[in-house]
Amino acid sequence: MLDIDKVSTVYLACGVTDLRKSIEGLISEVETQLKLDPFEKALFVFCNRQMNRIKILHFDEGFWLYY
DSSP: OOOGGGOOEEEEOOSOOOTTOOHHHHHHHHHHTSOOOTTSSEEEEEEOTTSSOEEEEEESSSEEEEO
16 A cells, blocks of 8 residues: 655656556666666656556555556
């Protein structure tokens, strides 16, 4: 469960992300496109082409994916 007190930063990925990607695919996006550490105490927010859905990647003793 998301504990907002453990989150220091929220990153919004600009542009379109294929939301069919799983945790591993989004980790790859964070590393290659955003050039950030996916293990950081942050939320990584991605949206689809229609901009009506989001996925949030979060690390807290393991990766969590919120849709």
